Amino acid sequence: MNDLEPQAVLSWVERFIARIDDRVQELTELDRRSGDGDFGTNMVTALTRAKAKLSPSPADAGAAFSSLSTAFLEHSGGTSGPLFGMWFREFALAGQGGPAFSTALLADAARNGVAAVRRLGSASVGDRTMVDAMAPAADALAEAAENDVPAVRALRLAAEAARAGADSTSSIIARRGRASYVGEAALGAPDPGAVAVALFFESADGS
Amino acid sequence: MAAHQLVNDPQELVGEALEGLELSQRGRLRWNRDPSFVIRADDRRPYKVGVLSGGGSGHEPLHTGFVGYGMLDAAVPGAVFASPTAIQIQAATEAVDDGRGVVHVVKNYTGDVLNFTIAAEISGDIRIETVLVDDDLATDTSVEGGPGRRGTAAVVAVEKICGAAAERGADLSTVATLGRRVAGNARTMSLALRACTHPGQSVPSFDLEAGQVEFGVGIHGERGVRQIPVAPADELVAALTEPVADDLGLSRGDAVFVIVNGLGSTHQLELLAAYRQVTRLLDARGVTVARQLVGSYVTALDMAGCSVTLIRADEELVGLWDDPVRTAALTW
Known part of the structure; x- marks a missing residue:
């Protein structure tokens, strides 16, 4: 059995919250170069809310993601907060009522998630936003699902793809999002939203 | 503090x-x-x-x-x-x-x-x-x-x-x-005579040079589209009203709702005088004022300045406008 059961999803979300907490300075610094410097603290505020909502014994595979989603939608943090809320919502909906996340289910969630963010944020790949990490991760999960790769291994591939996508934003001049106001001044540093997406997938690996 | x-x-x-x-x-x-x-x-x-x-x-x-x-x-x-x-x-x-x-x-x-x-x-x-x-x-x-x-x-x-x-x-x-x-x-144009100051702060959101008016401001304390020299009220009100009337393509026989709106700290005395000028400008175009609001309804904290809104009116909309309303800020 390689699928991710509710407890494993909970651990993933807890590791993600801890990892963002550790990196808040770094994210804030990145946002200072491209935006108004409140990204890190907005993330931590939303994730602190999420942590308080997490059930120690989640009812289904989507429960922990549902707490994440609601916390982001409840916290007014520019445009990235609500968009993360809708991204996590697709993971919550995919796992709702289900016993575990298979690779196929993760691929569905990631595909629907990035579609929601693209639609609501009107951002495409190459605009220097969180989409630059979300889209390659979704593609990696779709490919893994096609090849029957087990969930844990599939998430490692998604993490690598998300990280590469996040790194690529260092050399993009923003067309969307906050960084579009500063143009070339943000070059050389990755987009903090994309970095957060990479951290999310990297947190799936508990080993 | x-x-x-x-x-x-x-x-x-x-x-x-x-x-x-x-x-x-x-x-x-x-x-x-x-x-x-x-x-x-x-x-x-x-x-x-x-x-x-x-x-x-x-x-x-x-x-x-x-x-x-x-x-x-x-x-x-x-x-x-x-x-x-x-x-x-x-x-x-x-x-x-x-x-x-x-x-x-x-x-x-x-x-x-x-x-x-x-x-x-x-x-x-x-x-x-x-x-x-x-x-x-x-x-x-x-x-x-x-x-x-x-x-x-x-x-x-x-x-x-x-x-x-x-x-x-x-x-x-x-x-x-x-x-x-x-x-x-509906179209609106606004100007600021002084920027707004956020609660708890002592400095306005932008500085206006002496003798300048910020033209085309929004309602979040941001700068406008350009600065124009200070002028008598009638001239400033004309600068707001004329482009709005032009954009709506208003012509003789048209009727409009007018909203002369204070941005936070411009006095009703000034707003009423501004409204008088709007009616004169519309009169000159042969446009009638169907109904009007003059007061501070949509503000930007304590910004000084005003906006002029014109909205094409028709019989049905006027009827709905005249229906009774009972709220904290609007009652008839």
């Missing part, structure tokens, strides 16, 4: 003001604390389309001051100049839905549009129609994929007309279509 403001803790100001509004309305409305929204508590007619608006605080009396009979069923306030959250909007939408659906009146700002859109998506089975208000002529650029014109003072007319239609028993699409007709036929 800056001595020019009545502020305890800037972080608490919005909540304290909402509590004060609730107390001052003596049971006519209720402030739901968490998630935060203001809702009618009078004997609301059942089975009516809900009319809901919201946006950042700092624009008072907008929107909470327009909650009541004949106008909004609820308003969702964000922090100062920040959109309310999707969860707040969703909760207010559920609270005002009688099963006939809810109209969302949304000023065109990225954060407001995003959070209202998300709220509509997560509100499940509730039927929602969105009326986007984008009357600000200063931001009328044709940038492809850009955010478009901002929403400003015309939102008051949209809320009034939608509220009246809903109160008459009109269905969801009728209320929304009327709202869109008002919004689509």
